Amino acid sequence: MKKLKIIFVITLVTIFFFLFYHYNGTVTEGYFTVNEEDIIVESDKTFLFLDNNKIEVPQNLVDNIKSGERHHIRFSGNRLFKNNTELDIIEADNT
Numbered sequence: 001m002k003k004l005k006i007i008f009v010i011t012l013v014t015i016f017f018f019l020f021y022h023y024n025g026t027v028t029e030g031y032f033t034v035n036e037e038d039i040i041v042e043s044d045k046t047f048l049f050l051d052n053n054k055i056e057v058p059q060n061l062v063d064n065i066k067s068g069e070r071h072h073i074r075f076s077g078n079r080l081f082k083n084n085t086e087l088d089i090i091e092a093d094n095t
Helices: 002-023 059-064
Strands: 025-034 039-042 045-050 053-057 069-078 081-092
Touching: 002 025, 025 045, 045 069, 053 059, 053 069, 053 081, 059 081
Parallel strands: none
Antiparallel strands: 025 069, 039 045, 045 053, 069 081
């Protein structure tokens, strides 16, 4: 019976942390003007600093960034882990 209680508590705590992590997930999408100071290059990696988030840009999307132009950008992450923000979309705004 004691083993069953321990398993129940561990399961309950695991579910709580999963839901807490999932609840803090965010997706930001919009049109941003990317300026030269928003583009950061550190040791062969390119980052964008948008909306107080440091977003790593995958190598296949680096060529899509044009300084001084407006872009359609979507990035997702978690408020608990600021350095874990992922770039989903970056496209030049053609309107």
